[in-house]
Amino acid sequence: xxxxxxxxxVKRYGAEEVIHGIDLSIRDGEFISLIGASGCGKSTLLRxxxxxxDISGGTIAIDGREVNDxxxxxxxxxxxxxxxxxYPHLSVADNMGFSLKLRDVPKAEIVRAVRxxxxxxxxTPYLDRMPKALSGGQRQRVAMGxxxxxxxxxxxxxxxxxxxxxxxRVQMRTEIKALQRRLGTTSIxxxxxxxxxxxxxxxIVILNGGRVEQIGAPLDVYxxxxxxxxxxxxxxxxxxxxxxxxxxxxxxxxAETDDGLRLPLADHPVTEGAPVTVGVRPEHLNxxxxxxxxxxxxxxxxxxxxGHETHVFGRFGRHQVVVIHSERVAETSSAFVAIAPGGxxxxxxxxxxxxxxx
Amino acid sequence: MRSLISTLPGRVGTVLAVALLVAWSLGPxxxxxxTSLTPPLNLLGAPSLWPQxxxxxxxxxxxxxxxxxxGNAVQSVWPQFSAALANSLITSILATVVTVAxxxxxxxxFVRLEFPGRDLLFVAVVATLAIPAYTVMIPLYRLMISLKLxxxxxxxxxxxxSAFLPLALWLMRSxxxxxxxxxxxxxxxxGAGRIYTxxxxxxxxxxxxxxxxxxxxxxxxxxxxxxxxxxxxxxATKPLTVLIxxxxxxxxxxxxxxxxxxxxxxxxxxxxxxxLNRYLVSGLMAGATK
Numbered sequence: 001x002x003x004x005x006x007x008x009x010v011k012r013y014g015a016e017e018v019i020h021g022i023d024l025s026i027r028d029g030e031f032i033s034l035i036g037a038s039g040c041g042k043s044t045l046l047r048x049x050x051x052x053x054d055i056s057g058g059t060i061a062i063d064g065r066e067v068n069d070x071x072x073x074x075x076x077x078x079x080x081x082x083x084x085x086x087y088p089h090l091s092v093a094d095n096m097g098f099s100l101k102l103r104d105v106p107k108a109e110i111v112r113a114v115r116x117x118x119x120x121x122x123x124t125p126y127l128d129r130m131p132k133a134l135s136g137g138q139r140q141r142v143a144m145g146x147x148x149x150x151x152x153x154x155x156x157x158x159x160x161x162x163x164x165x166x167x168x169r170v171q172m173r174t175e176i177k178a179l180q181r182r183l184g185t186t187s188i189x190x191x192x193x194x195x196x197x198x199x200x201x202x203x204i205v206i207l208n209g210g211r212v213e214q215i216g217a218p219l220d221v222y223x224x225x226x227x228x229x230x231x232x233x234x235x236x237x238x239x240x241x242x243x244x245x246x247x248x249x250x251x252x253x254x255a256e257t258d259d260g261l262r263l264p265l266a267d268h269p270v271t272e273g274a275p276v277t278v279g280v281r282p283e284h285l286n287x288x289x290x291x292x293x294x295x296x297x298x299x300x301x302x303x304x305x306x307g308h309e310t311h312v313f314g315r316f317g318r319h320q321v322v323v324i325h326s327e328r329v330a331e332t333s334s335a336f337v338a339i340a341p342g343g344x345x346x347x348x349x350x351x352x353x354x355x356x357x358x
Numbered sequence: 359m360r361s362l363i364s365t366l367p368g369r370v371g372t373v374l375a376v377a378l379l380v381a382w383s384l385g386p387x388x389x390x391x392x393t394s395l396t397p398p399l400n401l402l403g404a405p406s407l408w409p410q411x412x413x414x415x416x417x418x419x420x421x422x423x424x425x426x427x428x429g430n431a432v433q434s435v436w437p438q439f440s441a442a443l444a445n446s447l448i449t450s451i452l453a454t455v456v457t458v459a460x461x462x463x464x465x466x467x468f469v470r471l472e473f474p475g476r477d478l479l480f481v482a483v484v485a486t487l488a489i490p491a492y493t494v495m496i497p498l499y500r501l502m503i504s505l506k507l508x509x510x511x512x513x514x515x516x517x518x519x520s521a522f523l524p525l526a527l528w529l530m531r532s533x534x535x536x537x538x539x540x541x542x543x544x545x546x547x548x549g550a551g552r553i554y555t556x557x558x559x560x561x562x563x564x565x566x567x568x569x570x571x572x573x574x575x576x577x578x579x580x581x582x583x584x585x586x587x588x589x590x591x592x593x594a595t596k597p598l599t600v601l602i603x604x605x606x607x608x609x610x611x612x613x614x615x616x617x618x619x620x621x622x623x624x625x626x627x628x629x630x631x632x633x634l635n636r637y638l639v640s641g642l643m644a645g646a647t648k
Contacts, residue, residue: 052543073549085544089562099548146548 002063002153002186003028004049010057011044011210018044019210021058026188031180033189033197036207036233042190045207046156049188050079062153078147079156082163084139086131086146093118093127096145103150117145120179137168144176148183155180157189161196169193173200194234198222206230224345228352231279231345237311239279240321243349246270255346259317263339264294268346269358275349282311282324284343288336295336303329387624394618401613416614420622438593438601439619445590446597447626448511450579453518457526457575458568460519465530466556470542480531487524491584499588509594517589518579525578526571533567534560569637573630580627598623 004026011019019041026032034042047053049060051072059066067075078099086095094101096117097110105113118124121141131139140160147155160176161169177200180187191197197204198218206213206221206229213233214226225231225239232238244255244263253265255278263278270276288295296316304311305328312323316337323337346355393401394416396409422434467473468480498517499508507513537560545555561568583599590596602619605612631638 050543050547052546072543072546073551075547077547079544079547081540081544083538083540085538085540087541087545087559098545098550102549102554146544150548 004154004186004188005061005064006045006049006058007061008058009045009048009055009060011041011048011053012056017056017210019048022207022210022212024205024212024215026186029184029186031177031187031189031200031202033191033201033204034207035191035194035197035204036213038192040207041210042192042207043158046079046158046188046190049154050077050156051075076153077156078150078152078154079158080140080143080147080160082159084131084143084160084163086139086142088131090130091127092123092129092131092134092142092145095131095142096149098146099150113149114145117149120148121145121175136164137172140164140172141175144179148179148185151185153186155185155187157187157191159191160189161191162193169196176200194236198234206233208233224354224356225279226354228277228279228347231347231354235281237282237322237324239281239345240285240319241347242278242280242316242319242321244276244278246272246274246276248272257317257319261296261317261319263296263344265344265346266342266357268355270346270355276355277347277349277352279345279347280321280339280343281345282322283326284340285321285323285337286340287323287325287329288338290336292336292338294338296338298323298335298337300333300335303331305329387621390617390620393613394621396614398612398614416612416618419615420618435605435615435619439598439622441593442596442598442601443623445593445595446580446599446623449514449518449586449595449597450576452511452515453522453579454572454576456515456519457522458572460523461526461530461571462561462564462568463556464523465527466534466560468527468531469534470539480527484524484528491521495584495588502589508589509591511595514586514589514595517585518575518582521585522575522578526575529571529574530564530567533564537563566637569634573634573638576630577627 004024006022006024006026009019009022009024010017022041022045034045036042044053048055051067051070055068059068061067062075062077087098090098093111093114096114100110100113114127115124118127121144123138123141123145126134126138126142131142134142140163143160157176161172164172173196176189180200189196189200201218203216204218204221205215208229214221214230216224216226221230222234225234228241232241242255242257242261242263244257244261246265246268247254247256247262253268253270255263255265255276257263265278287298290297298314298316298321300312300314302313304313308326310325310327310329312325312329314321314323321337347353348355392407392409395412395414397411397413397415400410419434420439421436468476502508502513502517505513507516541559541563542555545559546552550559580597581599582597586595586597586600590600593601598619602616602623605616605619
């Protein structure tokens, strides 16, 4: 168990800088997810923490001790790889006991530790099998087992579930989270799957182009995205974004689109005429009757029932919008929609940064 | 009916092609076998596909203490033959072991270690395959004389290793390139050093490639003629390939004896390939598919 402190971390491949000065403090026992599109630097960052990639600038410290020049094997870190990286010529038990054998742990002790981890992961019947005789989920568990037998200070996960089918992924997601809770080991989890990040993490770090866009608890990030990138990256279907200009009519503040649509704003500190982007999550748009205050005419293009909710795609004037409705929606071509109270996110269109209500 | 007619010429073609290939590769061996079983006098007549009369006298000449030759009791060639057989085995096995060991470690360095000029060096090593052996024979001979390595196992082995290493390196490099690096990374994180990872994780997985390199090197070394002809003048290191043609004397060419020893000489490589050939194929295929 340990803290991980990353200060002004930079990674360059030749002249190309791929990570631009990342700062991140991970608390003891925390489960933190690094999420971003492919090429955002999340895996590189993880591999730098593991010691598999050189550090071009800045520092990484584990438990307060700088590890920039410490070899991977001396960092006391365990990593679960995307392709599991099980040793194909060793049995499940030997795979799990490999690190202990290298540390000259007595044989009886290794057997005990492996058995304990196998019990925890439900792998006891498979200890004598070779990896190729296991299913994907079992291999995943062996990879986890290999990480936990040696009780490392930090777990690193590099998209560990992306090779599993959807059902198994959900199951393993829960298992990993429960296991981490139980062991209390600091964990850093790389994923491109926002559901994994949201459901498993204490905090998530959203990366984009080698920079941190936002760090925060999953629901904080969801409820108050720091900028347009986070707003569109987190949430599915993505947040609706409408370009507009801030207007004031007496003491009423609203955002007006170029086709005259008026979206009410709350007490956002914006000046008259400022270019803004209004963001509304699909679930914060509600179907209402036409005479309701703030009702916006909504032209429906497509209705996608998912079973427990319905995604309705349509337009406010010229603006593409999606609405999530918790009930089933009858085929129709137009309706009225209102924005739920507090459902408006406002962003400065020039900088993309969130404008918080005052 | 239609499909049968349309595939029939195809099948006949395939059968013909296979038959031709088998005849091409096994024909000489069969001829050799027949000759080795034919009495000397019959060898002078018209050649026949099947020996009229089977004799083991040529083999007896190889194995017996004395044997009959042209009506006279003569010393058998077993002492020479057995010495040359041992020499063939020793030089081939030594060359194979050393070549594969160096290739196993060297190719790993070419794949996983970063050092300046790595790729250039590799290309240079492989490019030596294009140099005909004859062009270096004389300088090599001078070199071996000054090192006092003529007619020694060390000398022959060194020459074989230098000749066969590039191919083995090349093969092992593609084997390592096809292996996912995450296995090695997992081992490093588990606490293993580079050498430990190579020996206990990488090499066991590279076994088919190692075996393929070993087979190729052994077969190459076993079949060498030019190098030992020059560098193995006496039975101290002279292999079968050089000894067998010496059964041609001024007055008499002992076809039967030559072919009998030839048949015996191909037994070790045939056994090797028979037992290990499945590794040969999978090793050579490494890197071809993901």
